[in-house]
Amino acid sequence: MLTSLTLQNFALINHHELSLYDGFNVITGETGAGKSLLLDALSLCIGGRADTSMVRHGKDNADIYAQFEFVLPATKNRSTTAKDSANNNTEPSANSNDKGTVALIQDWFERHEREFDGEILIRRQLSSNGRSKAWLNGVPVSLTELKELGAMLVNIHSQHAQQALLKPAFVVQWLDNIAGLQPLAAQTEHAYRAYQKLKRQAEEVAAKEAHRNDRIELLNSQLADISPLLAVDYEQVEAEHDELSNLEALMLEASHAVQLLDNDSDDPDAMDLLGKAIRLCDNQSDVSPTFSQASESLHLAQQHVSEAAALLTDYAEQQLPDPERLEELNALISLGHRLSRKHGLPASNLVQEAQIWQQELDGLVNQPSSEVLEAQIQDAWAEFKHLALTLDTARQQVAPSIGEKLVAQLQPLALPNARCEFVFTPKDESHYNAQGAHDIELMFSANVGMPMQPLYKIASGGELSRMALVMQVLLATHQTLDGQSAHSQNQHSDFSEPMLVFDEVDVGISGGTAQVVGELLRQLGSRRQLLAITHQAQVAAQAHQHILVQKHHDTKEGQTTSQIDIISHDAQVDELARMSGGVNITEITREHARSLLADVSSE
16 A cells, blocks of 8 residues: 655645555645646656656756555465576466455566565656656666556546546456456457458568569579589689689790799809809808808809799699680689679679578568468467457356446436446457457446437436446456455455545536445445545545645745645534535535534444
8 A cells, every 4th residue: 555655846846745544545625726746746656657847846856755565475485586587587477367466566576576575665756857767665667667566556547537438448448357357358359469460461472472473583593593603712713714814824934934043055044143153252251251151142042043943944834724624714704794794793792692692582482372371360360259259258248247236336326217238239250350249338328218328429427427436446346246356255455455546536426426426435445545536525524534735825935835734623624614615614514514524423
């Protein structure tokens, strides 16, 4: 349960720490006083969207703290540690609704490798520059994580819920929630999405199939053309071709070089000249060591010249290239030039391009054919259809009892002749969708002798408001068909369940009807922590704790602030009197307020 809510520099609030208790907590105040600020702050703490206007004018940051406390089970046997759970990517099972909220919260903390001792402190900070930060028990937390956790802590039912009643999808979802059919509904929707995905894939394949065969033929042709180059190293082929093509001229040049280095003719060559220089230096070696050193260098030069002459002689006297090999190389070079021009790539890069072609070809060849996809579509449709019909059958079985529960709750709300019925109209198979095989409408009649019609056609604003309240209360208590709580098989209080928040749910209700609504909320608050905004004195009188929000204008400082107080009996009498009689509080309105409180005390 929520034990405290602290606001600092938040909109019209400088600083305030509000303590909350179990039971029915009501918020009242004049229009514009700032009643909704508390709900806005709470919404932010469970991952709601931030707005810079929420930061008090002239301040850099606004901070909101929400403290929750839960009683942990005395012993909790678990097969995995938090670390193991995270490593195994453990997710809530489809029947997570069978677990209590504390168990779900513990599971969440384990999956995120965080410690949980029963206390949760959420801090949300808004900056005037538009940035937002959040912390969970002092450790940063993402808004996505905060929304996941927040859904287990607080259920907010907005004042716009009655508009949702006009949407058939809302009624179907509500029916599934009340009847415990969410897992089957989720399976059905998943099967429908899978079927639709296969249908789209088949349409894409059919559109591409005409071009697919042409593309496969082209790729095969290109790969066949380039296949001779795939078996060789083209750069080595180019080098070998260049050498063999010029070999005869190179052999002649080598022969000329040999003649200059060492020949058998009378023409002087390098070896002869080096020999003469060596003899001259040797003759003078006794005179100067320079000649001796020069002689050694010349001997080395003579050795190198001899080795070079031998290499060139071997090259000049080698066999001419094999004409067939040269022809083979010429063919490869010609192919490389042709393909290079054709594809606009250097011949040496065609091998990499061929790998891309092969990958594309493999993808096209392995792509499911329209025949294979058609078989998969038929299987997917059969699975979806079975689930959709099973789901609708289950809905039809529980709908009468749920309709009776709606009527039982509506009749005390000044609708003694109310009748409700869920009508199932079979769809043509071509119109089956993720919601099932039937159109489902909530039919309603408030008057004797008037036929039931779709709720959106005949219900007045007040009737819609009361229907929204009843549906929210039934959903909030998770009542099963035998009238017991889905989380607890008794009617004792369970303040470990999510806090319920009703935002002006009693709009359009007054008088004796408001009295019944208040009693309904008090009854709900006896089992669950409840926070509600109301404009009705009869509703506010039923609260276990009364929170008053008032606006104050400081003309000296030029500031407007909202003041939040938990009021006791005397102040509560004045507030209820104001709510009943307007600005001018009289002894008559006070007496009426006292009687409202006395009626509650006597229960």
